[in-house]
Amino acid sequence: MANPNPFQNLTPFRFYPSTLNRGSLAPKFSRQDQFWSRRFRMPVTHLIPPPGYRFRRPGHSTPQFYISIGIVAVLAVVFAVYISMIASDLEGQARRFDLSKLEQMESASLILDRNGKIFGQIYVENRETVPYDQLPRDLINAVVAVEDAKFYQHGGYDLLGIVRAALKNLTAGHVRQGASTITQQLARNSFALKQKTFRRKLLEIFLARRIEGHFGKQKIMELYLNRIYFGGGLYGAEAAARGYFGKSAREMSLAECATLAGLIKSPNRLSPWTDRAASSEARNYVLDRMRDLDFISRELCASARAEKIVTGSRQNAQGQTYAVDYIRQQVIAAVGWDRAMNEGFRIHTTIDVDLQKIAEDSLRANLERVEQHPDYGHQTYAEYAATFRKAKANGTMSDQPAPEYLQGAVIGLDNETGDIMVLVGGRDFEHNQYDRALQARRPAGTAMLPFVYAAAFEKGMFPGSLVEDSPLDNRAVMIGGTTGILGEWGPESVENRYEGAMTAREALVKSKNGATVRIGMNAGVDSVLQLCSAAGIRSPLRPFPATFLGSSEVTLAELTLGYTIFPNGGWRPSAPRVLERIEEKDGTMVWDAKRESIRKIVIKPETAYEVHSCLVDALQSGTGKAAYTQFGLKKMPAAGKTGTAYDFTDALFAGYDSNFTCAVWTGFDKPQKIYRGAFGRELALPVWVDIMNAAAQHYPPREIKQPPNLKQMEICSRSGLLATDKCYDAVKTSNGDTVQRRTTYMEIATPAQVPTEPCNVHGEPRARLVRDLPSTDLPRAALAVDLSEVTPVVIKSPTLLADTDPYNSLKPILKPEPTPELATQTAENQKIGNEPGESQATSAKPATVSQPGATPINQTPESAVPIRKAIPVQPQDKKPAEIRRALPVKPLDQEDEGETLLKSATPPANDLNQ
Numbered sequence: 001m002a003n004p005n006p007f008q009n010l011t012p013f014r015f016y017p018s019t020l021n022r023g024s025l026a027p028k029f030s031r032q033d034q035f036w037s038r039r040f041r042m043p044v045t046h047l048i049p050p051p052g053y054r055f056r057r058p059g060h061s062t063p064q065f066y067i068s069i070g071i072v073a074v075l076a077v078v079f080a081v082y083i084s085m086i087a088s089d090l091e092g093q094a095r096r097f098d099l100s101k102l103e104q105m106e107s108a109s110l111i112l113d114r115n116g117k118i119f120g121q122i123y124v125e126n127r128e129t130v131p132y133d134q135l136p137r138d139l140i141n142a143v144v145a146v147e148d149a150k151f152y153q154h155g156g157y158d159l160l161g162i163v164r165a166a167l168k169n170l171t172a173g174h175v176r177q178g179a180s181t182i183t184q185q186l187a188r189n190s191f192a193l194k195q196k197t198f199r200r201k202l203l204e205i206f207l208a209r210r211i212e213g214h215f216g217k218q219k220i221m222e223l224y225l226n227r228i229y230f231g232g233g234l235y236g237a238e239a240a241a242r243g244y245f246g247k248s249a250r251e252m253s254l255a256e257c258a259t260l261a262g263l264i265k266s267p268n269r270l271s272p273w274t275d276r277a278a279s280s281e282a283r284n285y286v287l288d289r290m291r292d293l294d295f296i297s298r299e300l301c302a303s304a305r306a307e308k309i310v311t312g313s314r315q316n317a318q319g320q321t322y323a324v325d326y327i328r329q330q331v332i333a334a335v336g337w338d339r340a341m342n343e344g345f346r347i348h349t350t351i352d353v354d355l356q357k358i359a360e361d362s363l364r365a366n367l368e369r370v371e372q373h374p375d376y377g378h379q380t381y382a383e384y385a386a387t388f389r390k391a392k393a394n395g396t397m398s399d400q401p402a403p404e405y406l407q408g409a410v411i412g413l414d415n416e417t418g419d420i421m422v423l424v425g426g427r428d429f430e431h432n433q434y435d436r437a438l439q440a441r442r443p444a445g446t447a448m449l450p451f452v453y454a455a456a457f458e459k460g461m462f463p464g465s466l467v468e469d470s471p472l473d474n475r476a477v478m479i480g481g482t483t484g485i486l487g488e489w490g491p492e493s494v495e496n497r498y499e500g501a502m503t504a505r506e507a508l509v510k511s512k513n514g515a516t517v518r519i520g521m522n523a524g525v526d527s528v529l530q531l532c533s534a535a536g537i538r539s540p541l542r543p544f545p546a547t548f549l550g551s552s553e554v555t556l557a558e559l560t561l562g563y564t565i566f567p568n569g570g571w572r573p574s575a576p577r578v579l580e581r582i583e584e585k586d587g588t589m590v591w592d593a594k595r596e597s598i599r600k601i602v603i604k605p606e607t608a609y610e611v612h613s614c615l616v617d618a619l620q621s622g623t624g625k626a627a628y629t630q631f632g633l634k635k636m637p638a639a640g641k642t643g644t645a646y647d648f649t650d651a652l653f654a655g656y657d658s659n660f661t662c663a664v665w666t667g668f669d670k671p672q673k674i675y676r677g678a679f680g681r682e683l684a685l686p687v688w689v690d691i692m693n694a695a696a697q698h699y700p701p702r703e704i705k706q707p708p709n710l711k712q713m714e715i716c717s718r719s720g721l722l723a724t725d726k727c728y729d730a731v732k733t734s735n736g737d738t739v740q741r742r743t744t745y746m747e748i749a750t751p752a753q754v755p756t757e758p759c760n761v762h763g764e765p766r767a768r769l770v771r772d773l774p775s776t777d778l779p780r781a782a783l784a785v786d787l788s789e790v791t792p793v794v795i796k797s798p799t800l801l802a803d804t805d806p807y808n809s810l811k812p813i814l815k816p817e818p819t820p821e822l823a824t825q826t827a828e829n830q831k832i833g834n835e836p837g838e839s840q841a842t843s844a845k846p847a848t849v850s851q852p853g854a855t856p857i858n859q860t861p862e863s864a865v866p867i868r869k870a871i872p873v874q875p876q877d878k879k880p881a882e883i884r885r886a887l888p889v890k891p892l893d894q895e896d897e898g899e900t901l902l903k904s905a906t907p908p909a910n911d912l913n914q
Helices: 031-042 061-096 099-103 137-147 159-172 182-190 198-216 219-226 237-245 252-261 276-292 298-306 315-320 323-333 335-343 354-371 381-394 446-458 504-509 515-524 525-534 545-549 556-563 606-620 685-698
Strands: 013-015 042-044 108-113 118-122 346-349 408-414 420-424 441-443 466-469 500-503 554-557 571-573 578-582 590-591 598-602 641-645 650-655 662-665 710-714 728-732 738-742 744-750 826-828 844-848
Touching: 061 198, 061 826, 099 198, 108 323, 118 315, 118 323, 118 500, 137 219, 137 252, 137 276, 137 315, 137 744, 182 198, 252 298, 276 298, 323 335, 323 346, 323 420, 323 525, 323 578, 323 590, 335 606, 354 408, 354 420, 354 662, 354 685, 381 844, 408 685, 420 728, 446 504, 446 515, 446 525, 446 545, 446 556, 446 606, 446 641, 446 662, 466 504, 500 504, 504 606, 515 525, 515 545, 554 556, 556 571, 556 650, 556 662, 606 641, 606 744, 650 685, 650 844, 662 685, 662 728
Parallel strands: 108 346
Antiparallel strands: 108 118, 346 578, 408 420, 408 662, 441 554, 466 500, 571 598, 578 590, 641 650, 650 662, 710 744, 728 738
């Protein structure tokens, strides 16, 4: 309805313009109207305005109107100039960006094993770039559908999209929709345009226009999918595909492509590792968008929505293992930190990923089994893992203590090159990054025995040499205290016994501690330490007899390297190594390990084979026989030695075949007893068996050849001398019959080691000469005690020693008489068990000493110095002595003769046939 006319009710009147007075309330007329009125004097009819009405001129006819128009025009010009200046400045700033940096992305370096399999990465940003043709079409369509539907139509920015997003966000009151195109996102992520300002948004648009003018759509999509973040520490589609799904990007299914595309909006929140339900919802939204845009059919959409996504372990994707961490350190040392982290190298290593996985799985499973032992009373892995996950979820990781559960480590070397094929530094790298295979120094226990026997064989002994296995005064070794007799924990049995005289082979096979100390003292402490150093053990070894039994701490890698001298015929590689070569993506060599095979000769080939033959017996019938009988070691030419430290704090097994040497350790980071009876054959041997079985499949072992200088001969085990036809012992069968048993066996030795005399135990009665060793080489095999003269003492508790040695274990003193006379004897040794009431067994051993210029005469036990009352030895320090630390022993030849523990007389000569 039109507005009513305010003048329609006014009364018309007639007047002449000439009669109007200036300033009246009459209407105003133009000059033209006044001219024609005056000329024609025509009456004009007008409406009369109401009282108080004042006529005004129209706004467009006033000066203020034109002034306002002028101001607006000036402002518009100024604004246009300002916008032009800003646009020019932004365009110039966009031109200053180096677009070549779009292709210079920080790329993760891939770690490949010896067979070319990828098993880890090192990176600042975990990214692996791939060309456009290796990106799946479904992934490209999914990203276009959810991020930029007009990607192929616009020139870098979508103006209508910006307006539409602004209206939606304004209506919603918060940001609901972004307006950045794929090209804008590429510009923002490539050049760190992160400021939330209007100027930054404009710069992003100008830079996107320049990128569109410089690159094609396919290249832009390639750069975009190789750069963006997909959550979980994964950058780029290829790294995301390998991290989440364990496959390359081109192998992904439609549902997996949609899952990755759905992560882009909020990578960490929508990651399937973080929220599987939210990730599935985002995937379904992407699939619906692809269906709406006709990228996929309805059937494919429904099928992909129903597919269950299987993702891998986050820890495996990040490559956080002890082996990867050690490789990272070596690569940084080789090429520098920046290049190692950013240039995307191909790092070829010596690791065998198949053996590595078997070692990790076996160690984990067997230690979980050990934690179920009824005597195990420590923290378990499951208990700590539960508290660790809780602390991680609550953000209190800084208060989380270090793990105290049972740990383990494994290392395996290629015998010829020293290549590290297996490296496991602990049970869980996320819990603790301390590498126990390379960094931890722990007592090797009885796994050190082969080096002691090798030193003795170098000095002239051979596997058939006799050695005494009888009680030994602990002051000579001081393991576990300074009093009493040396205990036995190496035989891998809680029911071991002293067995008297035995061959060196048998002592090593059965892991006899007392016999080993005597053999080591015969070879000399310095000789053993020098051999260990030459074998690659660089850790400082204490120069005391306790080192013979593995009380000094060494690393597992050093022990493994040392063991390679036995399958290699006396030599070892220069050092373990893990890097083979480092290459660029195109194959250009960046760094190459020197292939010079430097062989360090440690012992003679004959000595190496003699020890090797003993370790073969140890694995087949000695302390490691459970490998075949219980744990399923396949029939192969292998050898090895168990290792058990004093008080069961550490359990080891080290062994080898012709190609591969492997050592396994178990124990606590803070040394403490695992449980009584935690021998190496129970804890470490099962893991070693699993690894060796797998290694034999990949690298079939061969028989280790015997050096031609070693000859076989028949040796009598009772005398250690050449066998004769009379080397038989009368033994009783179970039914009481007496039968003759042959006491000989075939032994190996060099011509210099072969004994020249026939057996003097079963041969003709004749004098035997035994070389008198200097007192500095003591303690050695003690003279036997005649059981017909001395009543055996049953051990019920640790024996305290003062001025006497009731076990005659250190040095019997023989008092010569003026008249020369040659005397020989044979006697039976006492067999002392670990428990009261043990039965006794006899074994003959030589006990004849020749004194030049003097002849010992027979003395009865009654003529010996009487045994005085034992006085307990008080430690100098009130604090208990540290376990595994030996104190120097005063040489016995420096002691006063009156203070010698026990003075023994030479028993009367007996007929050897009796």
